[in-house]
Amino acid sequence: MNLLSLSRSTADTHTNPKKGRACGRKRNLWFAQADWAWYSAAMSQASTITEVDIMSDVIAPERGDLPADVAASILGWKFTDRATARMTELADRNNRGSITPPEREELDKYLRVGSFINVVQAKARVSLRRPRTTD
Secondary structure, three states: OOHHHOOOEEOOOEEEOOOOEEEOOOEEOOOOHHHHHHHHHHHHHHHHOOHHHHHHHHHOOOOOOOOHHHHHHHOOOOOOHHHHHHHHHHHHHHHHOOOOHHHHHHHHHHHHHHHHHHHHHHHHHHHHHOOOOOO
């Protein structure tokens, strides 16, 4: 069974759990029994991986391979005062439980961008620490 067939209706015969006998009526299955284990395992893995994990796989912050001038420039990346004030306001509303769904989405966007900047800046710091060779 592939992903496209997960939500298809099936017309095969199945056992009626109340009567213990086969019946031929059409049934709507979201998952076949064998696929449920696969789905559960996939979803448990999917729920534990974060965007930061994915970015770290791509960016490899432990590998200091950025040129020094690029790394130094990246370390200068900062949120503006306006953005920092907005993040603080959104975080306060979130902590008070008075954040609206659109504000929560906005806060999530700031958090994702902040996570991205953190990963790239980690790579920049490692790059500046690595020994330089001179030609």
